[in-house]
Amino acid sequence: MAESATNLRSARRMRSPARAALVAVGAALALTPAACAHPVAADGAAQDRTAVLATASDAVPPADAAEDAESTATTDDEDRPSGRALGQYLAGRTAQYANDISAAATHFSAALEADPGNTMLMRRAYYYLMADGRFDEAVDVAHQAVVAMSGEDFAPLLMATAAMRDGRPDQAVGWLWPLEPQGLNGLLQPLLVAWAHLGDGNLEDALRDLDPAREMVSARRLVDLHAALLADIGGDKARAATLIDAYLKDGPPDNARPLELMAMLLVHQGRTDEALEMVRTYIAGGPVPLAVTDLAARLEAQGAAGVPDLLTTPSDGFAEALYHIGLVVNQGQGSDTAIVLMRMALAVKPDFPRAALGIAETLRRMERFEAANAVLDGIDSRDDAALDYVVQLYRAENLERLDRIDEALAHYDALAEAHPEQVEPLVDKGDLLRRADRFAAAADAYRVALTRLEAGETDPAAVWPILYRRGIAHERAGAWDAARADFERALELEPNQPEVLNYLGYSLMDRGENIEQALEMVREAVRQRPDDGYIVDSLGWGYYLLGRYDEAVEELERAVALRPQDWTINDHLGDAYWRVGRRTEARFQWERALSLEPREDAVPGIEEKLSIGLTAAGESRP
Known part of the structure; x- marks a missing residue:
């Protein structure tokens, strides 16, 4: 069995309406100037660790909003x-x-x-x-x-940004006004020219400037948020109140940064209790970033004084618009463009740690971990505990990806000590130790994480993945009784969870215990995940262990088709081919398994099978 990953980062999951909106962004905007277009990786791979503090704005342009950037490039x-x-x-x-x-x-x-x-x-x-x-x-x-x-159509955006940085919003208007609001500029031009007009003292023009962006239905939430911000910064409290109410009529914000901004706007209106209720409702909807729980705690303890003024000038709003749109395009193939927009935001507002964090997150997705840590090093997070937590966590994760294992472990330990209420540093530490084959130490890290969870109000959805991880560590360390107890407890909390069923069922079959029950566990996992090559491999190998070789071949062929680059599955198929008399194909699969860089301790067994065949070599599991 090859192990599939379980997503423990429930606190980072994007809420479904916002996620659905963001999926459309790749088709919605010409994300990059055509002459600068970034080559797309063959596998489309990208890091899936999304922002902890804030993910994206409320809406994105629809798929029919895009214009081909080639027409102007x-x-x-x-x-x-x-x-x-x-x-x-x-x-x-x-x-x-x-x-x-x-x-x-x-x-x-x-x-x-x-x-x-x-x-x-x-x-x-x-x-x-x-x-x-x-x-x-x-x-x-x-x-x-x-x-x-x-x-x-793109260079004028930089010229306008320079003008706003230099305190010349009138010049920024001059650079932005002639741009056609299409493609990426369909969102950028209206928002940026609106903030530039406000900087030039014209709120009415600023609010009218937003109209072209409102034609994109799925962008209206973002536009309405900026309209309320414009009125608030522009000093029109009555207009701001009307725009806030119009925004909230469609429900509270769907993501952390808009939530923080709306809380600020409500506090400015003297509606602090409403702001607290809005944040509490957001928290009740599921796992939330640490920044949101921190905001709730400050509202409860300090009232209006607990909500900082995130925007105070039109230049701040200009930078916020760049940051929001950078978050939006970053959900598609616009990683480079997201970085450009967030760098522009920092040029206008150098003290904007969220934009710097957004750049670091994007570099992580691009697997430029050294560059990401260089950006993180420049973030002053000393006065923001929630931000500091994320900065330090990302730094540790980046060190891990750079194979600087001891440094990463030290960072995880320091982070766990500094934030005794958090489990993620301990889970990350356990994952790292497990990948380093330090299974007993990994199990101990998961134990401490579970102790922290159980000390508070425990959500089963947060507990079972750690039990599953610890079960794997126990099993690999040879502590089968402890492993089985963890897997069974995980299934009590999350019945029929396919990955747990798969691992437990496979392990039982491999040990010759409760074979029929174990096989049914794996069958149920396959029913839920028919396209998961690892789980299909478990079913095929279960049939093999039961001597049902024809069925094993059928399932293992399917598993190899689903996961052709996995050496374990190819090796399993070779064994099954040998048992049904397909000796040439068996040797081909073993050769294939060797070419895929198997574990060092598995190499001699595969080579022996190639040399003398399976019957003489034995059939121990890799």
């Missing part, structure tokens, strides 16, 4: 670099494929220096310079681009 074929610029350009593309933003910025800038009139290189250079946080350099190149290219 210079394509590679039209302006391909040559001569000395070509080598730097190709190096930049290589860095782009590798998600190495800093190297891409350096190489595209060098290519532009060698071929200064090349408009395609201008776009790549300013885009990746901005993504790398080299704002002034990016603005210089963006200015060259708007001079060189009529209809340029």
